[in-house]
Amino acid sequence: MNAWWRCLSGVILRENLRFFHQKGRFFGTLVRPLVWLLVFAAGFRAALGVSIIPPYETYITYEVYILPGLVGMVQLFNGMQNSLSIVYDTEMGSMRILLTSPLPRWWLLVSKLLAGVSVSFFQVYAFLGFAYLFGIEMPPMGYLSTIPALLLNGLMLGSLGLLLSSKIRQLENFAGVMNFVVFPLFFISSALYPLWKMRESSEFLYYLCAFNPFTHGVEMIRFALYSHFNATGVGWVLLATVVFLTLALRGYRPERGLSRKRGE
Amino acid sequence: MNQPVLSADTVSYQYGGDAALDEVSLELVSGTFTALLGPNGAGKTTLISLICHLIETRQGSIRICGHDVRTAPIPALQQIGIVFQQPTLDLDLSVHQNLHYFAALRGMPRNKATRQINIEIERLEIGDIVNKTVRQLNGGHRRRVEIARALLHEPALLLLDEPTVGLDIPTRQQFVAYAHSLARERDVCVLWASHLIDEVDPGNDNLLILHQGKLCANGPADKVMREHSCDRLTDVYIKLTGERGS
Numbered sequence: 001m002n003a004w005w006r007c008l009s010g011v012i013l014r015e016n017l018r019f020f021h022q023k024g025r026f027f028g029t030l031v032r033p034l035v036w037l038l039v040f041a042a043g044f045r046a047a048l049g050v051s052i053i054p055p056y057e058t059y060i061t062y063e064v065y066i067l068p069g070l071v072g073m074v075q076l077f078n079g080m081q082n083s084l085s086i087v088y089d090t091e092m093g094s095m096r097i098l099l100t101s102p103l104p105r106w107w108l109l110v111s112k113l114l115a116g117v118s119v120s121f122f123q124v125y126a127f128l129g130f131a132y133l134f135g136i137e138m139p140p141m142g143y144l145s146t147i148p149a150l151l152l153n154g155l156m157l158g159s160l161g162l163l164l165s166s167k168i169r170q171l172e173n174f175a176g177v178m179n180f181v182v183f184p185l186f187f188i189s190s191a192l193y194p195l196w197k198m199r200e201s202s203e204f205l206y207y208l209c210a211f212n213p214f215t216h217g218v219e220m221i222r223f224a225l226y227s228h229f230n231a232t233g234v235g236w237v238l239l240a241t242v243v244f245l246t247l248a249l250r251g252y253r254p255e256r257g258l259s260r261k262r263g264e
Numbered sequence: 265m266n267q268p269v270l271s272a273d274t275v276s277y278q279y280g281g282d283a284a285l286d287e288v289s290l291e292l293v294s295g296t297f298t299a300l301l302g303p304n305g306a307g308k309t310t311l312i313s314l315i316c317h318l319i320e321t322r323q324g325s326i327r328i329c330g331h332d333v334r335t336a337p338i339p340a341l342q343q344i345g346i347v348f349q350q351p352t353l354d355l356d357l358s359v360h361q362n363l364h365y366f367a368a369l370r371g372m373p374r375n376k377a378t379r380q381i382n383i384e385i386e387r388l389e390i391g392d393i394v395n396k397t398v399r400q401l402n403g404g405h406r407r408r409v410e411i412a413r414a415l416l417h418e419p420a421l422l423l424l425d426e427p428t429v430g431l432d433i434p435t436r437q438q439f440v441a442y443a444h445s446l447a448r449e450r451d452v453c454v455l456w457a458s459h460l461i462d463e464v465d466p467g468n469d470n471l472l473i474l475h476q477g478k479l480c481a482n483g484p485a486d487k488v489m490r491e492h493s494c495d496r497l498t499d500v501y502i503k504l505t506g507e508r509g510s
Binding site: 002003004006007009010011013014017018021022092093094096097098099100101102103104108254 | 316317318319337338339340341342344346348349350351352353354356357361364365366367368369370371372373374
């Protein structure tokens with residue numbers, strides 16, 4: 001078991017070192033949600049009224065409403081970035097070093113996932129820190145009580161990314177994934193607008209949002225930021241994680257990278 | 265006769281309907297250097313990928329130190345060190361960080377990893393570059409780091425898949441000599457895949473020639489030359505593959 005732990009901590013350390021060496025990536029992950037928070041939310045504040053809904057106990061500003069959605073967005077993009085790095089590493093060869101380690105393959109892939117989640121923690125807390133500086137504050141305990149929700153949400157989105165990476169044969173196909181997976185997941189969710197608001201405009205879109213696991217990830221984080229437990233969200237996210245992870249582990253085929261390079 | 269470090273028994277593999285390996289059987293023992301020659305597309309990389317369990321053996325079996333790679337991959341992989349054809353180091357991490365990452369993947373305790381890293385750094389004379397990032401290194405140094413990494417856990421079997429591609433001639437010669445010394449002095453079983461015939465020592469090395477997925481030569485290089493009535497390895501290679509080797 002010690003070998004498993006050493007392997008996990010090695011993969012986590014490596015992903016974090018890589019992340020901190022890529023300064024552009026670090027700032028890129030911060031700029032995206034901050035633009036949404038400081039520009040988009042400011043513009044829409046007047047247009048969108050948010051009534052009192054759990055976990056909020058009073059009227060809130062739109063910036064406060066979309067903060068959990070943007071935290072989810074940070075993790076969503078990180079999950080996709082992680083899967084992009086798996087596709088890249090499989091094509092370029094460094095995944096082979098990981099996969100020839102004398103440990104079960106499922107554990108190696110889960111280690112890679114958890115390493116990606118650990119990177120998202122830095123991104124999320126840096127974003128929450130900037131939001132705090134701009135006056136968008138959460139209850140102090142919320143910053144701690146949201147850790148398990150971030151872990152679970154990160155695992156779900158990482159598993160989805162791993163599943164996608166197991167289906168993508170070439171790096172070039174990844175742009176399509178961003179358009180067909182990331183944007184629908186984000187926009188057809190409760191990240192930007194409450195579900196009741198969505199229902200007012202379209203019953204069909206409401207059901208799509210309610211079915212979207214990302215919605216439940218965002219709601220789980222929203223409740224956790226106020227130290228509340230959102231059982232429905234946790235249940236959905238757990239279920240989605242198990243499904244995505246099982247399919248990803250069953251579908252991962254490193255020989256795809258090899259078959260493209262035949263002729264060696 | 266020593267117990268084989270690597271044995272393959274009628275191994276076949278297809279990509280789709282395209283045969284990459286066709287009933288390949290071989291046995292390699294410790295302390296030997298075996299050159300695996302073959303033109304591009306002969307199946308060398310596929311064979312190495314099957315040995316190190318990157319791809320699943322579907323037909324036939326491969327055993328490392330008695331452990332079946334398909335049914336007992338973990339003990340089998342513990343015995344293998346690998347240098348892939350493509351560079352697999354993290355460019356933005358230092359040499360030290362790369363080596364510690366690999367040791368962690370092998371589950372090595374930190375103290376043992378540090379000790380082994382220092383030993384290999386000294387053997388490969390790369391002490392002056394350990395704190396540099398891999399991006400700052402030239403091709404020869406990167407390859408040395410990859411060999412040091414492959415030897416950290418003292419493997420019984422060292423697989424090298426065209427490790428000298430892109431290196432200049434003096435560096436290439438150093439590499440070939442070092443790999444031979446590993447077999448001779450450290451009792452490692454070395455399998456060296458290449459298409460460069462001049463990397464083989466006809467007097468001491470074993471020879472495997474793969475052509476279109478079939479193993480068409482298997483044995484001590486000098487014996488293979490005698491069997492085919494050739495004075496030079498190049499002639500054997502041309503005779504068996506129809507291609508002119510480098």
